[in-house]
Structures are given as structure tokens and as C-alpha cells.
Amino acid sequence: MVCQCKKGVCTAEKGLDLAPVAGIISQYGKEPGSLITMLQKTQDVYGYLPAAALSIISSETGIRLAKIMGVASFYTQFRLKPVGKYLIMLCQGTACHVNGSKDIEGAIAEELQIHDGETTEDGLFTLNNVACLGCCSLAPVMMINGETYGRLTGAKAKEILRDIRKKEQAGEVE
Amino acid sequence: MEIRVGMGSCGMAAGAKRTWDALSHLCQGKTDITLLQVGCNGMCFAEPLVEVIDAQGSAYLYGRVDETAAKEIFEQHIAGGIVAEQYLVSEAELSFLTKQTRIALRNCGVIDPENIEHYIARGGYEGLKKALSFADKSEIIETVKTAGLRGRGGAGFPTWFKWQAAKNSKGEVKYIVCNADEGDPGAFMDRSLLEGDPHTVIEGMIIAGVAIGAKEGIFYVRAEYPVAIKRLEIAIKQAEEAGFLGEHILGTEFSFSLRIKAGAGAFVCGEETALLASLEGERGMPRLKPPFPAERGYWQKPSNINNVETYANVPWILANGGAAYAAMGTEKSKGTKVFALAGKIKRGGLVEVPMGITLRQVVFDIGGGIQGDKAIKGVQMGGPSGGCIPESLLDTPIDYDSIMQTGAIMGSGGMIVMDETTCMVNMAQFFMDFTQKESCGKCTHCRIGTTRMLEILNRIVAGEGKDGDIELLVDLANAIKDGALCGLGNSAPNPVLSTIRYFRDEYEAHIQGKTCPAKQCKDLLTYEIKQDKCTGCTLCALKCPVKAIIGEKKQPHIIHQDICTKCGNCFTVCRFGAVEVK
Known part of the structure; x- marks a missing residue:
């Protein structure tokens, strides 16, 4: 089956090693009801669900792409969509909400200039x-x-992000 | 000597891993010291926690143990034999534990969850042995019936009834499912149980398997709980090796296997038919009941679905008898219930109390009252499906029916404490925002109704509320309650209805007065500088992101209202109390 995703997405995915997808399908594909598991394993590999990988899952298992x-x-x-190297999961649960998670979100947005669901231009952080x-x-x-x-606190959150960025710039992390 | 370090997710978030590393480094080569990682004992407010049990068997609980504290405790107490008083959890704080009755949490924070021997040493798998020893297996369901155990996931349906229905359903293949998709934002009982004592949940499921004649069980666990999943995997493997799972369990004819499925993040999957759809790899959308899962569940086979905490109680009930369990609690709500105490509370954490104790006792006697000794406004129970219980009703006993009468629900056990600085309209908006996003979209009432309600609430907190909004909200709420198919939709309007019922004045203040009494809704606030208190230190002007504050050094400053974005920075940084919020 030919990849049916939009051209732009495919270009971005050029050079993606899709070999692991075959492994995932051969391990779980025959087990009924395992679509979610296959998607989870695929996301474990790539950090997101590449359109090309979904096409392969569809053609190999016969599950419709839709x-x-x-x-x-x-x-x-x-x-x-791909995520940044650091995925910030900001809790918006009830207890966090009552204790000011919106202010933390504001501080992160101010520090990184991104909003919920966005990635920084340097590809380092996703919120x-x-x-x-x-x-x-x-x-x-x-x-x-x-x-x-x-x-x-807002200040503490900013400090944590700056620390990560500093370590990245100093080349202390791979 | 034994050292226990609390290594639940919450403990690790507080830095328990570093404490652990420091201690294991110090304990290297010391054969007389056993260093154990245990689950959370529930005292999240004092984490990281370290418990030292000396050679005489006396236990000392240390709180807020960072690396430095760990080293000092090691040198002074473990090596030196003198208790490090400065780090001990205080008497008052210990009352958090002593006022509880722990059945489901009996092993949490006490045993190493990755070691089955610890569980067995505390009477583990005795309940299963008892269940298998009954000549007539219907005695298991009788015992659970005598215990009066009701579903701990929220609705409080009698457990024995579900089991009986699944047992009565015809079919060779039946399934036992554990609902560990703890989606209520503000609840973490199931996570803590699975992390702290996975075997009790496993044992509960096996016993259910014996009772209804199922050979296979499935855990449906939130993917956001990686530690819980890891510990469950270890526990299942150990139970298989020990012969509690697999073929011919304990030499009987009974065989049972367990596996784990990770959920993928959808609140609606806490609803049992949606959970089943998700287990089958579909979108998690609920379907009409009947047929109930007990008749047609996973792959259309009879299935029994219970919550984590429900299963966790079962081994204790079997081992100690139904009557012992029923001796706790009230007439219609037996036993104990675990709550996740959080919000504006001094001692937040996990508590297990007998049914019938009042909310006030939980908040003040166990939780130590409100942070900063502010006035309590209410308690939110049952998360997005529950409601807010005002201060005036805090003497309500905790049982399914009394809580229901207040307009809240027992729910899975989230208990969020709110003080005078919490805006109830904002809370209602928060929960509606949540359910609107989590609505699966199947029913029009829920999909469109929650969207319309959210739009109205958004308007109200933005200062654009209109006369008639409250009535419209109530109207929509009732329509959704009647029209939605599943529990998510039926209960989605509860937070709005209960806040209107008890805090209508706050809604009116927002709508008519265009003010937020709790000073939380930004669009309704004005920041002003009190001229007589301002010293002209310029700090606020420096911290203002939009340069809305002007003034000469050592002269009172003023805020340009048309530039001000109401971020509140000036209020936070002012050291003279000169910034006023109106």
C-alpha cells in the first residue's frame, strides 16, 4: 500500500528507519485487539506515530487506516507530530489547579515562548x-x-528549564 | 537493623531516589543492615520518608530526608545508635497515620512490593488458600456478601452482586478485569496501591476468578503509571513462580493467568463498557447497558470488572471473614475507604478510614487543617463526576448515601480541600473544561451540552456573565443528566450543580457584581498601589512584564490600568503589602 499521508509529512519522515515497525507487527499483529499496544510500542520507538509507520501497520494487519x-x-x-528532546508534561489535575498550575504554565510559556502542544524552534522542548x-x-x-x-513555583520551573538548556549547550548530555 | 525508604512515584518526585542512592552507598558492605525500598505509606507531605527499625524492633520514622539528612541519620542513628531527633516525624504529624484503619493499604509502606516473600510473611495469599479450600465455591461470594463490600471505583455497587451475575452467566470462557485506569484528576489511590502492594490486588483477582469460574484476568492500567506497571509485571512473574498463578494453583484443579494492558489516556475508559472497547483495541466509547459486562463483556464473554481498591480488600475479607469487615463502617457502607487528600491541606497524602467518620475529622484530625490556617471553604469529592461539599456540611459522615445526598459522590476517593482563596466558579469551569475535552462524543447531550455549559462558564469568569446564565446552566445540566448514555455524561454537570447549590452568591458576584470574591478570576481583578504604603523601592516596576508601573525612586508608584495584564507579579514581589487586589 502506498503511503497516503500528505506529501509534507512524508518529506519530514524521509530517512526514518521503519524496520522496528515490522518487529512490532510480528510480535503483536496476530493477537486480536492489540492495535493500541502496537501504537504504544511504535510511539516508544519514535516518540510519536509517524504516518509511514501507521501505513505499514495498516497494510500488514489489514486494519483500515481510517x-x-x-x-x-x-x-x-x-x-x-514529533516532539522535542524534552517533553514537559505539566499537570493540570485538580490539586495542581488549586495550587496554581496556570501560573506555572505562564512561567514556562514566558521562558520558552511556547504554548500547550507546541515545540520550541530549536526542537529542545515540547509543552x-x-x-x-x-x-x-x-x-x-x-x-x-x-x-x-x-x-x-514559576521561578523554580524556569530554573529547571534553564538548567537543562545550560547542560545541553555545554554538551553535557548526549 | 532494617532501613525502609518510601519509593512510590510521589516519593521519587520528592527526591527519594537520591536519598536511596546516598543510603545504599553508606550501607555498602554492612551485612547487619537490610536496606529496603517500600511503597508509599501515604504521608506524602513529609516525603522522602525513611524508617529505621533497630535491633530491638523499635521503629523510627524520619521525614523530609534529603541526601544531607540521610547522611546525618546514618552517622548519628544507624552507625552511632543515637536517634536523630531533628529529622523525626513529629508526634502531631504521626497522628496522620495513627488515626487511620488500614485494610486495603495494610502493606503499603511496610513491605518491599517487589518481593513476594514479604507479602506472604504478612499473611499474603492466605485469602486465596481459604477460597480454594471451600468445598462449595459459592461460599466465597457469600463471604463477600456478608462483608458488605461495595465497589470502590465510585458508584458503590455491591461487589457480591456483580460476582454472582458473572457466575450465573452461561459460558466456558469468563474474564476478570481490573480497572486501574485512574483518570480522576486529583486521585492517586490506585497508583499507590499498585506500587506499594501489587500482590493484594493480584490475589483479589485470583479469588474473584475462583468465585465466578474465570481462568484469565486482565489489568487495565493507565500508561501514565510506569512504576505501577513495572511492579505489577514483577509481582505477576513472582506469583507464577510461587504457584499462585498458572496451571493447577496450589495443587487444585483451578488455573488462572494474568496479563497487563496499558491504557492510552482517556478518562471515559473508567466507564466499564468503554474500558472493554479499549481492551479490544477500539476507541473507548461506552455502549448501552444491558447487556451488562457480567453477561456480555470482553470479547462478548461474561466478565467481572472491579476497581483496584475493591480487589485489594478481598484477600483480607477472605482471610479474616466477612463479619470482621462488616464490623467496620456504617449500616449500608461497610469497611474502610481510601482517600487521596490534596489541595490546600497541611498534610496531604493517602488515608484509609472506616466509613462513617466525618469529613471534618479527615480534614482536621488527620490532614491537620488548612495550609496557613486559612478558612476552609469546602471539599471536592468524586472529581469531575462529583461535587463540592461546603464547610457547613463537613460533619456529614462518609458513606455512599450521605455523600450522595450532598450532591457529591463518594467517587474513587479524590478529596480536594479548598480554602477561601479558591473560586468556586473557577472550579466548576475547571471540571467542565475537563469533561468537555474527555467526552467521547457519542451522545449529543454530552458532546454539545458540555461545550455549551463550558462556554457559559468561560463567559462568567471573563466578566461577561448575563442575567439568566445560572438558570441556563441548570437547564443544560439537567438535560445532559437525562440524555447522556454513560456515567461520564450523567455526572458531568455535578460540579456545576453542586457549586450553584452551595455557592450561588459567588456566581452572582461574578455575573452581576463583575467581581471574584476569591480573587482568582484574572479578568475581574484590578491591581492598585496603596499610595501610603508604597516606599518607591521600584521592585514592582522592574518585575512588571509590560511596564505598566511608573513612578520615581522613593516616591509612591502607580499602575496604568489600560496597560496592566493582571499577571499579579507586583502583588507577589511587593514586600510592603502596598499592592492591593480588588
């Missing part, structure tokens, strides 16, 4: 508002690449 897109767009976990990280007693909370930061 259905795959339906599922992928239904669940908040799935992303159809995602999430429903609840379940660390309510440390509210307000954000999670960056799996690491949780609690009891935030």
Missing part, C-alpha cells in the same frame, strides 16, 4: 498539559522525560 487514525486521535497518549500525574500532594507538578518535579 480506524487506526480513529484510535490514534481518540487517546491523549498518542501524538502524530504538553496533562490531566493528572497522580503526585497530588506535591502539587503543582511537572514531569520532564519521566522525571517528576514537585512543589513548583
